[in-house]
Amino acid sequence: MKRCCHCKQTLPLSEFNQDRSNKDGKDARCRQCVRMVKAEFYKRHRRKIIDAVCAHQKQHPEKARERNRRSYRKHREKRLACGRAYAGLHPELKRKQRKAAMLKRPEHYKLRSLNYRKNNLPKFAEWAQQRRARIRGLTIEPVDRMEIYRRDGGVCHICKKHVPLNQMSLDHLVPIAKGGPHCPRNVALAHRVCNSRRSTGVIPAQLRLA
Numbered sequence: 001m002k003r004c005c006h007c008k009q010t011l012p013l014s015e016f017n018q019d020r021s022n023k024d025g026k027d028a029r030c031r032q033c034v035r036m037v038k039a040e041f042y043k044r045h046r047r048k049i050i051d052a053v054c055a056h057q058k059q060h061p062e063k064a065r066e067r068n069r070r071s072y073r074k075h076r077e078k079r080l081a082c083g084r085a086y087a088g089l090h091p092e093l094k095r096k097q098r099k100a101a102m103l104k105r106p107e108h109y110k111l112r113s114l115n116y117r118k119n120n121l122p123k124f125a126e127w128a129q130q131r132r133a134r135i136r137g138l139t140i141e142p143v144d145r146m147e148i149y150r151r152d153g154g155v156c157h158i159c160k161k162h163v164p165l166n167q168m169s170l171d172h173l174v175p176i177a178k179g180g181p182h183c184p185r186n187v188a189l190a191h192r193v194c195n196s197r198r199s200t201g202v203i204p205a206q207l208r209l210a
């Protein structure tokens with residue numbers, strides 16, 4: 001046990017920081033007090049401390065970058081959460097930053113967006129069809145592509161053959177171009193190939209018997 005010279009409490013030795021310059025190898029003040037004094041000091045000299053740190057970083061940019069990188073790796077989740085919170089408060093700033101980043105590395109971002117599209121094809125296909133219907137002011141109901149796939153038994157409504165998932169598309173029985181709604185009742189499972197052949201008028205539309 002040891003008595004803290006600051007708060008005058010007697011505390012176990014584990015409550016004191018190491019300090020080799022002291023006789024017993026422990027700080028004269030307990031951890032709690034050290035923390036408080038430091039916080040107090042920071043609060044009082046905040047501007048000065050920040051300026052000094054900035055000046056030091058400007059003098060040693062390499063060191064600063066390395067330190068920042070290390071800290072980022074260590075507190076990645078926290079940093080990301082902080083960034084997200086800040087972006088939420090300043091959406092226009094975030095947009096500007098993203099634009100600048102895209103201008104700096106256009107190839108990187110193009111590739112990323114292509115990859116994202118490739119990995120989320122069903123989602124994008126559904127969006128695209130919804131958009132086409134919306135532009136024409138047509139009725140839109142949510143269409144779950146997998147639900148349609150199951151409903152139609154995985155069979156193409158045009159050629160009546162099995163449709164592998166990676167070749168699936170949804171065909172509008174009454175085409176959107178002719179005012180057909182985007183809704184489960186007006187779509188049927190079709191091969192992508194069959195669908196595009198039909199839309200060129202080679203195969204006539206087959207209406208679903210509701």
Ligand SMILES: [Zn+2]
Pocket residue numbers: 004005006007008009029030031032033
């Ligand atoms: Zn104390």
Ligand SMILES: [Zn+2]
Pocket residue numbers: 156157158159160161190191194
């Ligand atoms: Zn087919």
